[in-house]
Amino acid sequence: MKHFLKSCIQKFITNAKIMMSSGILLLIIIFMLSISLGAANLSFHEVWKMIITGEGNRTTFNIIRFVRLPRSIAAILCGSSLAVAGLLLQSALDNALASATTIGVNSGAGLFVVIAAIIFPGVFITRPIFAFIGALMASSIVFLIALKVGVSKTNIILIGIAITSLLSAGIDIIVTFYPESVMDKNAFYIGGFSQTSMPSVLTITPIVIISLISVCLLAPQLDLLLLGDEIASSLGMNVSQYRFMFLILASLLAASAICLAGLLSFVGLIVPHMMRYVVGNKHKKLIPLTAIFGAILVLSCDIVARTMFSPYEIPVGIVLSFLGAPFFLSLIIKKKRGINE
Numbered sequence: 520m521k522h523f524l525k526s527c528i529q530k531f532i533t534n535a536k537i538m539m540s541s542g543i544l545l546l547i548i549i550f551m552l553s554i555s556l557g558a559a560n561l562s563f564h565e566v567w568k569m570i571i572t573g574e575g576n577r578t579t580f581n582i583i584r585f586v587r588l589p590r591s592i593a594a595i596l597c598g599s600s601l602a603v604a605g606l607l608l609q610s611a612l613d614n615a616l617a618s619a620t621t622i623g624v625n626s627g628a629g630l631f632v633v634i635a636a637i638i639f640p641g642v643f644i645t646r647p648i649f650a651f652i653g654a655l656m657a658s659s660i661v662f663l664i665a666l667k668v669g670v671s672k673t674n675i676i677l678i679g680i681a682i683t684s685l686l687s688a689g690i691d692i693i694v695t696f697y698p699e700s701v702m703d704k705n706a707f708y709i710g711g712f713s714q715t716s717m718p719s720v721l722t723i724t725p726i727v728i729i730s731l732i733s734v735c736l737l738a739p740q741l742d743l744l745l746l747g748d749e750i751a752s753s754l755g756m757n758v759s760q761y762r763f764m765f766l767i768l769a770s771l772l773a774a775s776a777i778c779l780a781g782l783l784s785f786v787g788l789i790v791p792h793m794m795r796y797v798v799g800n801k802h803k804k805l806i807p808l809t810a811i812f813g814a815i816l817v818l819s820c821d822i823v824a825r826t827m828f829s830p831y832e833i834p835v836g837i838v839l840s841f842l843g844a845p846f847f848l849s850l851i852i853k854k855k856r857g858i859n860e
Contacts, residue, residue: 602786623658628654780836784836
């Protein structure tokens, strides 16, 4: 009986269609919880009635429309963006430790978001553009330096850490001299949704959707990259061109998340590995599942962040760090054991 149950569970979690359906259902449930829970709890009935019919008292409408709804949508967008960005970087660079955090993409985007806030105060539309430039600049610098010293997996991560420190110092300098450039410095550094507004969400949403669709369409090329550069080239693939294209898409997704939530960490590291364990390396299945469960992870952590110490709230980045840091260390230990064996 025990063996039968274990077999059933294994078949369930390795079936991509079942996982996707379950993930979408779970995301809807958590989304409703996110709208309902907070300093002022609302019933599912109140939330459903307000979203579908627009009926309800003014206080409920204000809480949902101006606080909970933009925050929840932003968490979904950021979770999907960062998770898929991490997946792209890991596959394109063939490095299990690569993510927007570890190779400097987050810090590059964050630095340029702060610069945009100084040059164009109050003009949110400029931030995604600047963030994308910063993210692409950071990832390109890491990649170019790695080409000079040798494109090994260890070198890329070490260079990424060095570039991240340098760019973070740049953010610190700017915020020190222009403290008004970032409304909530702690939330920006750690990552959070306390300052999210619906206009900013509406600005970022098309960018994320178009980027995710583009990544899904390029899934076969990601599968080819996993075969190695020589085999991919022999099959007619322009490896450098596609690798740069994936770098651009990863930068665009990470930049979108930075604009909404600040410097969130570890999402792009945790989720892709979990999904690979479940469905393997076929990107046609892996990309949508990574996007769905990335959204679930960030939305769930946001609920914990604002309800655990209610009425006080902690940035969601703290919760993600508690999950991500041990996960990152376990990956390093596992990789070290693999090398020794």
